[in-house]
Amino acid sequence: MSLWKIAWRSMEQRALASWLTAISVAFGVALVVAVLVIHSVVDRSFRRGAQGYDLIVGAKGSSLQLVLDTVFYLGQPVDTIPYSYYREFTEGRFVPAVRVAIPICTGHDYQGFRAVATTPEMFDRLTYLDNRPYEFIEGRNFYTENPFECVVGYTVARKLGIKIGQEIRPTGQGQVGGAVHEDEPFTVVGILAPTGTPNDRAIFLNLEGFFQCESHVAGPSFEEQVLKDTTFSASGSTVSGSTPSFPADSDRPTEPAEIRSVEESSSAKLNAGNEADSAAKINSARDPASAGEGAAGHTDGHSPEWGEACTHHDHGHHDHGHHDHADSDEHRRLSAILVVTDIDNNAQLAMSLPRVINEEPFAQAVHPARVIAELFDGIVGNVQLLLLILAILVVIVAGIGIMVSIYNSMSERRHEIAIMRALGASRSTVMAIILTESILLSLGGGLLGTFMGHTLVGFLSPVIAEQTGVIVRAFDFQLVELVLIPGLIVLATIVGYLPAVAAYRTDVAKALIAAP
Amino acid sequence: MLELQEVKKSFPQWDGTRLEILDIPYFSMEAGEQVVLVGKSGSGKTTLLHIIAGISRPDSGYVRFDGWDITLLSEAECDRFRAKRIGYVFQTFNLLPGFTALENVLLSMTFADGWPDKARAKYLLERVGLGHRLTHKPPMLSVGEQQRVAVARALANNPRLILADEPTANVDTGHQQQIIDLLRETCEEEKVALLLVTHSPEVARQFPKIVRLEEINQVGKRPIMEPVDHQVGS
Numbered sequence: 099m100s101l102w103k104i105a106w107r108s109m110e111q112r113a114l115a116s117w118l119t120a121i122s123v124a125f126g127v128a129l130v131v132a133v134l135v136i137h138s139v140v141d142r143s144f145r146r147g148a149q150g151y152d153l154i155v156g157a158k159g160s161s162l163q164l165v166l167d168t169v170f171y172l173g174q175p176v177d178t179i180p181y182s183y184y185r186e187f188t189e190g191r192f193v194p195a196v197r198v199a200i201p202i203c204t205g206h207d208y209q210g211f212r213a214v215a216t217t218p219e220m221f222d223r224l225t226y227l228d229n230r231p232y233e234f235i236e237g238r239n240f241y242t243e244n245p246f247e248c249v250v251g252y253t254v255a256r257k258l259g260i261k262i263g264q265e266i267r268p269t270g271q272g273q274v275g276g277a278v279h280e281d282e283p284f285t286v287v288g289i290l291a292p293t294g295t296p297n298d299r300a301i302f303l304n305l306e307g308f309f310q311c312e313s314h315v316a317g318p319s320f321e322e323q324v325l326k327d328t329t330f331s332a333s334g335s336t337v338s339g340s341t342p343s344f345p346a347d348s349d350r351p352t353e354p355a356e357i358r359s360v361e362e363s364s365s366a367k368l369n370a371g372n373e374a375d376s377a378a379k380i381n382s383a384r385d386p387a388s389a390g391e392g393a394a395g396h397t398d399g400h401s402p403e404w405g406e407a408c409t410h411h412d413h414g415h416h417d418h419g420h421h422d423h424a425d426s427d428e429h430r431r432l433s434a435i436l437v438v439t440d441i442d443n444n445a446q447l448a449m450s451l452p453r454v455i456n457e458e459p460f461a462q463a464v465h466p467a468r469v470i471a472e473l474f475d476g477i478v479g480n481v482q483l484l485l486l487i488l489a490i491l492v493v494i495v496a497g498i499g500i501m502v503s504i505y506n507s508m509s510e511r512r513h514e515i516a517i518m519r520a521l522g523a524s525r526s527t528v529m530a531i532i533l534t535e536s537i538l539l540s541l542g543g544g545l546l547g548t549f550m551g552h553t554l555v556g557f558l559s560p561v562i563a564e565q566t567g568v569i570v571r572a573f574d575f576q577l578v579e580l581v582l583i584p585g586l587i588v589l590a591t592i593v594g595y596l597p598a599v600a601a602y603r604t605d606v607a608k609a610l611i612a613a614p
Numbered sequence: 615m616l617e618l619q620e621v622k623k624s625f626p627q628w629d630g631t632r633l634e635i636l637d638i639p640y641f642s643m644e645a646g647e648q649v650v651l652v653g654k655s656g657s658g659k660t661t662l663l664h665i666i667a668g669i670s671r672p673d674s675g676y677v678r679f680d681g682w683d684i685t686l687l688s689e690a691e692c693d694r695f696r697a698k699r700i701g702y703v704f705q706t707f708n709l710l711p712g713f714t715a716l717e718n719v720l721l722s723m724t725f726a727d728g729w730p731d732k733a734r735a736k737y738l739l740e741r742v743g744l745g746h747r748l749t750h751k752p753p754m755l756s757v758g759e760q761q762r763v764a765v766a767r768a769l770a771n772n773p774r775l776i777l778a779d780e781p782t783a784n785v786d787t788g789h790q791q792q793i794i795d796l797l798r799e800t801c802e803e804e805k806v807a808l809l810l811v812t813h814s815p816e817v818a819r820q821f822p823k824i825v826r827l828e829e830i831n832q833v834g835k836r837p838i839m840e841p842v843d844h845q846v847g848s
Binding site: 099104107108110111256302463513514517518519521522523524527606607610611 | 660661664666669670679689693694696698702704708709710711712713719720721722724725726730767771810
């Protein structure tokens with residue numbers, strides 16, 4: 099007979115105490131498992147929320163706020179950037195480094211869910227999770243040419259009971275009743291398949307229709323003025339056959355007072371562009387007085403690589419449309435641009451793109467994955483660690499319960515131990531039997547707890563899905579759960595040690611004579 | 615086979631003195647011999663059996679078993695020695711209540727060499743008339759049946775000697791003779807020596823050799839060689 103079987107029989111004999119002890123371990127383990135699984139799934143879901151693109155370009159300010167607003171549709175909307183800046187990614191100087199750029203305009207709600215204005219490319223060209231394309235369980239994507247079309251995320255459709263063909267009127271955040279969009283409602287043309295991302299909880303409006311609502315446009319701002327000037331200069335150089343180069347655009351003023359000098363700079367560049375096609379020449383031709391101190395420093399430091407890379411890229415994106423767009427773009431504002439950089443073909447340019455954008459006086463480029471990781475590791479990770487520590491403490495308390503349970507039974511089992519010893523069991527054998535029993539109790543409790551923990555996750559998953567949009571499956575096992583096995587064995591050995599020593603020390607002759 | 619020389623055993627008392635229990639100048643048994651040991655209650659019969667089994671150590675003296683002085687063995691060696699060569703039948707049976715009859719027999723084999731011989735365990739239980747009770751746990755067995763399981767368990771490891779400590783004391787009168795017969799027959803069959811302690815003159819009379827503990831125990835009989843401060847008891 100193995101020690102396992104001997105220990106098992108001993109547990110059977112004290113079935114009630116054994117069950118209660120194992121259940122107390124199970125509760126602790128269930129908590130640990132629930133914390134681990136929920137954390138891991140939430141962590142993954144948060145991190146993958148921004149999958150499908152590398153950069154978020156938005157207004158200067160808090161990068162966290164930009165990510166929360168753009169990726170998770172949480173918190174306050176950020177400041178805006180001019181629509182014309184978006185054109186830099188689709189037709190302007192950033193094109194060589196960019197594969198896809200999607201404009202985003204947040205700041206609107208529909209019955210508690212965010213309404214996001216964007217282009218159909220959001221679903222045609224971006225992917226989620228591991229390159230999964232967006233799919234529609236009903237209807238289709240909206241078309242650019244039908245300005246008042248929209249699609250809704252899976253959760254929104256399910257919770258609000260939205261059907262294809264339904265008309266909805268989003269409201270500006272903080273506004274009541276939909277007064278802003280009284281003029282034209284958006285028609286739902288598609289319902290997205292569930293993605294497990296925050297997109298399940300949003301409504302996607304056609305950006306064209308969104309801009310046609312007058313309240314979403316504003317007068318040209320300072321940045322727009324700046325952009326207008328520099329855009330013209332870039333297009334000028336393009337038209338003239340020169341490669342539009344980063345230095346031509348990088349020496350943006352950092353102060354409004356420098357607008358004039360930018361204009362001078364632009365004209366200088368235009369001239370330079372006509373005469374030469376290398377960035378170095380542009381720089382040398384530039385009026386030294388035209389740039390601010392900081393900007394000049396940046397330009398000198400970075401222009402060669404950008405300029406050099408650009409010259410290698412024979413782009414055919416001549417932006418003939420700039421002038422056409424200029425007037426309508428002037429009043430359009432975006433909250434963010436989602437950018438997929440062309441890291442495969444233009445690694446150097448793609449990698450320097452965030453730095454170049456961050457040098458702009460009004461824009462910033464954020465790596466969402468990085469910001470989310472920081473958020474998670476910094477705040478959410480600590481909360482999870484705290485929960486995990488509490489759960490582990492529960493397991494330890496349950497472990498002490500094992501010790502108390504076995505130790506309390508020692509007086510009655512001392513006689514049994516003496517019998518085993520009289521039959522020839524050594525001290526170490528009876529010690530091993532007690533330790534085995536402790537390990538069986540904790541592993542049995544652990545197994546039960548793992549099951550209970552996953553069941554708990556199963557029960558909580560609808561709540562988690564409702565609250566966060568994260569889909570948690572009950573039996574979503576985590577590799578880290580395997581740590582529980584050695585952990586429980588170590589715990590059982592520690593808590594089993596005291597009763598095991600008591601077994602070891604049993605005086606056989608005395609215990610045999612004592613009444614059973 | 616078994617030889618005790620100058621074996622002394624005493625136990626500490628609450629007042630710090632020691633209570634002398636045994637002082638046996640010589641005791642021996644031959645292989646396969648069946649001996650009955652009689653004596654008053656508290657005269658040290660169980661203590662003597664514990665010393666022979668290596669469960670208790672004598673204060674002094676030698677216990678030779680098949681040429682081994684078991685008083686010189688380490689505790690672990692002594693445990694293995696006992697498991698392999700000595701079977702023990704207790705007055706209170708001392709079966710493990712959580713294990714079936716068969717498992718109680720197998721358990722004894724496990725402690726001896728770790729490889730329980732299930733066929734032999736079954737054979738022994740059938741031999742003691744419990745072939746139909748293999749999977750019953752002790753609480754489901756009568757006292758007579760429990761003691762028969764204990765006999766089977768004592769024989770499990772082919773011991774050289776069985777120590778039976780008043781094996782019929784807790785068995786109803788109707789089954790007492792059955793237990794004695796069983797012990798004597800199986801020990802003969804298996805060529806195992808038997809040292810049986812009893813209070814019953816009827817039982818004692820059946821044995822070819824009767825040893826009275828009072829006769830071999832010299833506690834209180836030897837001349838006092840040095841001042842002793844302990845009480846001499848029986």
